[in-house]
Amino acid sequence: MAEQHRKRLNDAFTGSLPLPATLEPHLKEALDQVLRNPGSLIRPEIVTEISLGYGLLETDATDLAIGLEYFHTASLLFDDLPSMDDAVERRGVPCVHLEFGDAGAILAALALINRAYALTWRAVSNSVPERRSKALAYLERHLGVDGLLNGQSMDLHYGTLPHDRQTTEQIAMGKTVSLIRLTLVLPAILGGASNAELHLLERIALYWGLSYQIVDDLKDVLQSSAEAGKTVSRDLSLNRPNVALVIGVGGAVERLHRLIDLGDGMLRRLILVRPGVSFLENLRTELGAEAIQLTQSVCGDAGGGTA
Amino acid sequence: MAEQHRKRLNDAFTGSLPLPATLEPHLKEALDQVLRNPGSLIRPEIVTEISLGYGLLETDATDLAIGLEYFHTASLLFDDLPSMDDAVERRGVPCVHLEFGDAGAILAALALINRAYALTWRAVSNSVPERRSKALAYLERHLGVDGLLNGQSMDLHYGTLPHDRQTTEQIAMGKTVSLIRLTLVLPAILGGASNAELHLLERIALYWGLSYQIVDDLKDVLQSSAEAGKTVSRDLSLNRPNVALVIGVGGAVERLHRLIDLGDGMLRRLILVRPGVSFLENLRTELGAEAIQLTQSVCGDAGGGTA
Numbered sequence: 118m119a120e121q122h123r124k125r126l127n128d129a130f131t132g133s134l135p136l137p138a139t140l141e142p143h144l145k146e147a148l149d150q151v152l153r154n155p156g157s158l159i160r161p162e163i164v165t166e167i168s169l170g171y172g173l174l175e176t177d178a179t180d181l182a183i184g185l186e187y188f189h190t191a192s193l194l195f196d197d198l199p200s201m202d203d204a205v206e207r208r209g210v211p212c213v214h215l216e217f218g219d220a221g222a223i224l225a226a227l228a229l230i231n232r233a234y235a236l237t238w239r240a241v242s243n244s245v246p247e248r249r250s251k252a253l254a255y256l257e258r259h260l261g262v263d264g265l266l267n268g269q270s271m272d273l274h275y276g277t278l279p280h281d282r283q284t285t286e287q288i289a290m291g292k293t294v295s296l297i298r299l300t301l302v303l304p305a306i307l308g309g310a311s312n313a314e315l316h317l318l319e320r321i322a323l324y325w326g327l328s329y330q331i332v333d334d335l336k337d338v339l340q341s342s343a344e345a346g347k348t349v350s351r352d353l354s355l356n357r358p359n360v361a362l363v364i365g366v367g368g369a370v371e372r373l374h375r376l377i378d379l380g381d382g383m384l385r386r387l388i389l390v391r392p393g394v395s396f397l398e399n400l401r402t403e404l405g406a407e408a409i410q411l412t413q414s415v416c417g418d419a420g421g422g423t424a
Numbered sequence: 425m426a427e428q429h430r431k432r433l434n435d436a437f438t439g440s441l442p443l444p445a446t447l448e449p450h451l452k453e454a455l456d457q458v459l460r461n462p463g464s465l466i467r468p469e470i471v472t473e474i475s476l477g478y479g480l481l482e483t484d485a486t487d488l489a490i491g492l493e494y495f496h497t498a499s500l501l502f503d504d505l506p507s508m509d510d511a512v513e514r515r516g517v518p519c520v521h522l523e524f525g526d527a528g529a530i531l532a533a534l535a536l537i538n539r540a541y542a543l544t545w546r547a548v549s550n551s552v553p554e555r556r557s558k559a560l561a562y563l564e565r566h567l568g569v570d571g572l573l574n575g576q577s578m579d580l581h582y583g584t585l586p587h588d589r590q591t592t593e594q595i596a597m598g599k600t601v602s603l604i605r606l607t608l609v610l611p612a613i614l615g616g617a618s619n620a621e622l623h624l625l626e627r628i629a630l631y632w633g634l635s636y637q638i639v640d641d642l643k644d645v646l647q648s649s650a651e652a653g654k655t656v657s658r659d660l661s662l663n664r665p666n667v668a669l670v671i672g673v674g675g676a677v678e679r680l681h682r683l684i685d686l687g688d689g690m691l692r693r694l695i696l697v698r699p700g701v702s703f704l705e706n707l708r709t710e711l712g713a714e715a716i717q718l719t720q721s722v723c724g725d726a727g728g729g730t731a
Contacts (some may be wrong), residue, residue, distance in 0.1 A: 139574070141577035143577060143580075145578040197527070198527070199526075200525055201527050223505075227502075230534075234541045253542065254542075262441075263446075266535050270448035270450060360612060
């Protein structure tokens with residue numbers, strides 16, 4: 118994204134959760150570290166562009182973008198805990214719980230969540246009542262027991278579930294697609310998109326979310342195999358859901374191209390009725406490039422389907 | 425409270441977070457257990473009475489009451505984690521994390537929080553914009569880094585803080601007073617209470633919150649001492665904040681009566697302008713009875729101040 122855009126979102130990410138001088142020092146330091154380490158900020162960039170494409174005020178667009186990014190960041194803090202994925206590094210620095218303990222990471226995540234709801238509320242408060250309640254119901258559904266939390270719990274108990282494509286995609290629906298749907302659909306709801314447009318955005322979020330998950334899964338398998346003397350993927354050794362492990366690398370590459378093609382159909386129809394969101398073609402291009410690269414590394418051909 | 429009231433609130437507590445059939449079974453069971461084990465429901469009862477005293481619709485009163493109780497319940501699930509208070513029993517049953525793991529308890533708490541924000545939003549959505557944003561800002565402040573989360577973090581790091589009355593009361597301000605303030609003040613904000621009334625309610629919440637904390641602290645010290653062969657309180661052995669340990673049992677009893685007297689002054693002034701909330705006198709009476717009982721057990725006299 119443009120440098121000025123990134124700078125503006127970076128400052129918004131760091132500055133949208135003011136820390137009072139009286140805040141307990143350990144929690145303050147933990148939050149400081151999180152707020153000074155934004156990720157790629159690709160999600161907030163998309164939220165901003167869609168919001169503006171649908172005519173939202175820039176201030177509301179930024180509140181919504183940062184609010185959703187705070188939810189996402191909080192979910193990573195929880196994900197990384199020893200009782201969940203037990204990760205050690207995130208965004209190039211040691212995980213928050215390693216430096217501030219599980220309790221410190223949990224309180225920091227809760228601070229982000231509390232602020233995220235407030236920012237989202239502020240962003241929707243300028244909308245007419247119907248859009249407001251539609252947007253808040255959509256937020257609740259995708260963050261809660263119908264979305265993110267269900268995916269996370271299925272992920273944690275994957276050992277008890279059938280290791281097939283349906284299950285891995287169900288988990289990805291909860292963990293990955295939920296947040297991408299909020300990213301693509303929530304601004305459109307507030308912008309008064311028609312139900313037809315919302316349906317197209319929901320399908321695009323579904324196909325792209327599952328695609329990104331397959332890209333991750335393939336990288337896990339291929340990169341691990343590439344390492345000398347290590348032919349077992351991290352997901353396999355930890356019994357984590359990975360579609361390439363349950364339907365094979367070839368099947369996963371095919372599925373990836375299939376999903377991207379399905380998304381293309383929806384994207385074409387969406388841009389016809391809403392040219393303002395044609396920037397989504399750039400995301401599609403990046404996704405396609407990843408797919409081609411993976412296809413080449415697997416079978417040495419460019420997989421015409423997404424060329 | 426009246427049986428029919430309790431039954432209605434009990435059903436609302438159990439039924440306000442519908443669990444989809446597709447929910448991952450471990451998370452479903454954890455949430456089921458939490459939702460079937462409401463506590464005393466004294467908080468939601470107070471929220472309902474104040475809401476009705478300020479003319480809110482009964483449906484909004486219930487949404488607000490259950491929303492705040494879900495926030496409270498979620499805070500208990502986090503509190504009980506090994507990385508926080510490391511508790512083993514809550515509301516007569518083993519803590520959620522003992523049966524469902526830390527991750528299960530965390531996901532259950534997050535489900536309650538997600539629903540709590542939704543219920544609160546629904547409750548405020550019928551208010552005029554100024555009351556709505558005032559109420560949501562009040563909610564954010566008392567749940568977040570200015571309130572509950574700060575108190576919890578100070579509590580966790582009490583070992584690094586001065587062991588004096590100011591510190592223990594600061595911690596109680598965050599952990600105890602924040603939720604009592606939401607209980608007393610939030611419905612009044614939505615009911616259009618004047619700033620003078622809100623100020624009185626805030627002071628009552630402060631004095632009563634600190635009083636209840638002192639009652640807990642005194643019980644910890646006195647009951648422990650009463651146990652044969654054990655003269656050290658649980659708070660002392662765990663180096664937990666306890667005002668009776670930092671200013672002595674006598675000083676704590678004096679402070680308790682002082683706080684109750686301060687609350688009485690505010691309560692009298694409030695009931696003059698808003699007779700509809702005179703039910704608060706019953707809470708004051710219960711608090712006074714606790715104080716008298718503790719005073720007797722300490723120095724064998726009824727401590728006229730609150731007779």
